[in-house]
Amino acid sequence: MTGLPVSMRVMNLAHFVTRNARRLPDGPALVWGERTWTWAAIDAAVSALAAGLRARGIAKGDRILVHSKNCLDMYVSMFAAFRLGAVWVPTNFRLTPQEVVPLAIDSGAKALLCHADFPDHAAAVAAGCPGLGFTWSIGSADFGEAEVGAVVAAHAGTRVEDAPVTYHDPCWFFFTSGTTGRSKAAVLTHGQMAFVVTNHLADLVPGSTERDASLVVAPLSHGAGVHQLVLGARGAPSILMPGDRFDIDEAYRLIERHRVTNLFTVPTILKMLAEHPAADRYDHSSLRHVIYAGAPMYREDQKTALRRLGPVIVQYFGLGEVTGNITVLPPALHTLEDGPDARIGTCGFERTGMQVQIQDDEGRELAPGETGEICVIGPAVFAGYHENPEANAKAFRDGWFRTGDLGHMDEAGFLYITGRASDMYISGGSNIYPREIEEKILTHPGIAEVAVVGVPDPTWGEVGIAVCVTREGASVSELDVVTFLTSKIARYKMPKRVLFWEALPKSGYGKVPKRMVRDELEARGELAVPLAAARG
Template identity: 65%
Template sequence: MGPATAMNLGRLLTQTARRLPHHVALAWGDRQWSFAELDARVDSLCAALRAHGIGKGDRVLVHSRNSNAMFESMWAAFKLGAVWVPTNFRLTPAEVAYLAETSRARVMLRDRGFAGHADAVRAAGHCRLVLAVGDARADELDYEAALAAAEPPPPDHEAEVAYGDPLWFFFTSGTTGRPKAAVLTHGQMAFVVTNHLADLFPGVTERDASLVVAPLSHGAGIHQLGQVARGARTVLLPSERLDVEEAWRLVEEHRVSNMFTVPTILTALVEHPGVDRYDHSSLRHVIYAGAPMYRADQKRALEKLGPCLVQYFGLGEVTGNISVLRPDQHSIEDDESFPLGSCGSARTGMDIAILDEKGARLPAAETGEICVRGPAVFAGYFENPEANGKVFRGGWFHTGDLGHLDARGFLYVTGRASDMYISGGSNVYPREVEEAILTHPAVLECAVVGMPHPRWGESGVAALVPRPGMAVTEAEVLAYLSDRLARYKQPLRVVVWEALPKSGYGKIPKRLVQDRLREEGVVF
């Protein structure tokens, strides 16, 4: 077993349930569960899974919208010493079958309406045991019935674990090729939870509440671990889609103090008239991550919400733990004493370096690949030595993102290495172009991509969405950029769409934008 260096992370719930048994742990729609009730349900799920031979190291595939069952499955997997394998609930049956194959999952929990996904997983030879929420078929276990029938386990039944034992396969969104399972471990995640509490939402206690507006399968799930550790209540939206009106109502009702968002969700919250109708003075830490936030959007959010924005930069592989920009480091004014445009400085205990192609550190203000090391870095991709060899070169985790550090150590992300395009021999970073376009008063969202060009190699195309009730044309945008960007950085084409293609996590994958442009015949 080795030295006693790791707690089973499932015990975060056990400990809080003992300390605060009657406090609300989870609120969803018109239902609430106390910490004692939630912990008892999780223990029953552990017993039900153990009775079917599921235990340490087994992978638990979960295909579900945000719900109490999904939240319970996470804690049960941890307590069992099993591995939680959540999917994006918007994936197709074939895509979920691929994740089952990649992880070699032994049991599946599925939400109602996803029978076809379970069939695809079983057809691939995995998960003979399926727990179904609400619409179980004859060959599946009904989730609530399984919990009700289970014999509660004795106290302190959680599996013994070592620091490096896996607890979560965090599927990367697969910007290059198919998704890979990033292995998160008990020891690593104990650091991440502690670091989130120190750097992202310090001072959280049982008097706080956290609203979940993003899928628990990714960053929002990580965020909630710290809430449970401190006894704060978790509030779920009642429906699977982002109902902004309802989100603001819940902020007021539960006096929500923190939430995890991505920039597109935060912008949707800020742009909605509900922001002015409900009391959100309780908000202290509104965290945005997953993609950089444009300065124009950031200013509007600060105007509406006040000094509560927290930005972090991080990938699933580093569990969001690379940098942080605290509320007091955000400024609504273009005051150069603030690190404007930065995503913050290194998280406590983490080291950031900008490396060149040879792996040498670059000096301040020089652009290279953002690399990181420290206890938040994952254990590697599951059974993928080739990918691990690429990302763990020279003692650093290579993010694939480009950026630079300033003299004070603040990080500026230029974009994904794969997003950059070369036009007429010059590097163009789409983020810089997007920043300029978003200052146009009629533009709500935009994405800039490089497309093949017969003369310049590649040239930029900007796809944008106008603000509601406003119109904008290609000619207007090009004229607007003429004195704001160097000629080679200006897009050659601008297209206006009703919406940009988004991933299940609210990001705008550039490859989807390029695919749609090709489909629509936007070529040079």
Template identity: 65%
Template structure:
């Protein structure tokens, strides 16, 4: 494909163009573009000096911070691969990511010592461990490395279009997460596409509020802000605080933010929305799950015509559809209610049947997509690649239909995935852990509607003959083995699970039975 721009240049170029403008704000601290770029270059120099080279994966276990933000740009400039975790994962889950990615370095925030220990114990490839905060024996200090190398001027590594720069971990339907390989060339398209379709006209006078972890969709959103010289403002604390959100919107004249429907609804319903001025908002972008029509209307009434929806997976870095501001309306007749929008610029959507044949308008099938935003495949996973990248299209695993005008409606999931608080949850992960409990013979977990999280998991368990266990015991058994958002909230015990003619356990039969027994009504009432 030939050389392309190293994505790290987005930061270098903005720092040259707008040296003294603010790049990043976190609590009482702020950094100019020059300061941010200088810190990143120092980290690049320090890591290069210690043997981290082009292509090396750098695992990062950290909550949002200026250091997490800087680690992304340093990885890009090095030509290395940024491998951020979802910081809510448990130590064994992060240790798996370290070995699966072949991580050569770990950057972790000192709130997660057990994670660092688990990575070190599991990984044979690890060359160094860098602590954000207080390093322990044989660890390096992130800020120490930066301070020692400040003033270094580091050239960005030469890269090709297909060179990886980010392993975007997606929950695996097979119980193990898979690394979607994002590349310099592909993400350059994504940055342009986000600016064109989600927040046109974004520039240096804009300000973006970071309310979600930079390790996932919010990180992709931040790339576009850097490209245009718009400052990013992070929440000061670890916990999501609606009052702080609205205070920061007023204080920094925030113009855009990326969030998920459950969080947007919490923000809109919180009394603080009426106590602070949010008239600066131009684009409030939501993705990651469908939004109930009633919640959509509530957001439009409170914030005005500023909400933008998109649909996209990590594998296409958010680039499948957009429902722009002007397509949203309080009037049901004036908008395609229930649609997640039309194809993003330069991207094509097809609805296909099981044989791969393209279906017509109104027909339901699998949502498939092609175009420059499609990833390079899963790292070290030929089986998953063969399935997901058949016949030149990326197969999403989601079911849907296109109307005559090209608006997409998601009608279901080919898999059993549910979305809790904006995070994808594949029940098989928790099912496999529960099956290791001596009392559990069979288990099925499914997502059910939840007023706070959008969906939450419930487990139906069949016990081994002669064995006993209760809900509290099984939930406690899961506690340290899986991230909390992946754990079911309730457990029901049945004598047997319904089976199909093929001996499988169809989740829709379990759902029907839960309704029939009144158990789902009990969950909904809680």
């Protein structure tokens, strides 16, 4: 068809708050400790903060860096940035000052909103980011020219309308976790995120309304922030943990008190929730969707979660660059039995509106069962990395986003992740995928956690080291693990060493990056051991 007007104008994401304030003015929007803010109060605070930022020179397209723990002002800052047509640039509050500075520089931040607990971060960014115009503190602090709460109070009653935006206008710089190098700013746009919200509501938390409630157990700077935006679109309240330390007993208390219906987390945290005795002390029958993502969940951990929480767990696979929208495995497909219909190890099927393909190194689609790179197209794919043409050239091929993850699909279209391309190692000419070995080790009753990494070896090129964490009270030796694996994996896949640590290193998002495991191995001097001769 020709002659039709073409419009890329889309809804500004801040309209979610406006709509909720009209329809549900007295409905709970945010709960933090003993305080509850209504949608009318949140909408007023968003406008007041937007007015203050505008008065200070922030305009459409400007980037606002936010370094903060989860709190009211951080939540409000997201929608205030959106309302102005500015770009919200949150960072993980667990990063060091030296890690935050390059993010400020790379994003071109014009303003910094920094939690009062992080004066060193504020000072480092102010000194290292020449384009920074000003710093405001979140909470009372000795740094910054103003405090966010005071700014909101000073502009109370001022109404700021949503800036007009197009599909491609950026709204959020979502920093990748940086497990393979320096973090990059993935550009998320208003149009893309409107699709993401709709997709999450359809595929992850279907049937959600304002009568639902979500518990926030992860930093709002990343996946949890997306999830709260999704629930906010339905007018449902978000409940913040009262402290910045994850307290499982408190989490269950809040679930019972607020009749929480959903939460978003990562496999390591879900494992902790499922294994904790608090699961038996509190009523968690209100839960309908316990969503885990960020890494595949081991089969034994899935079973534990199903036994303790019931048929409520939902898995999705998706990177920050695709905002979580690649596959979904809903509750009905999480089974306790390991029968032929269980599809053990799958992370689900394609999300609504998205297409997934397994490709070889030349970009050719591979047949079912063949291992290759997981690639994806669809409206949830990000606009690219901010001012990083080299990274963009590597990330896209013929319009497909290359995830860097390896896997295969079965005949029915269910996806199975083998691991990160960077995690795979080659030993004696054979490709070895750590996840396969980790799954087998975790079936040992005495092993709670494990990470298998490939390290250089003069004889075989690379060999595997398995780092295990035993369950409380269990006594397991290297020989025990090797004997246990003998009938379960081929000899060439057998780790050449098995180590036992009190805990595995974890990122600020609860993941266990293999890079951090390798770094710890090196720090402990384990890489100096002649691996080829470690067990003969």
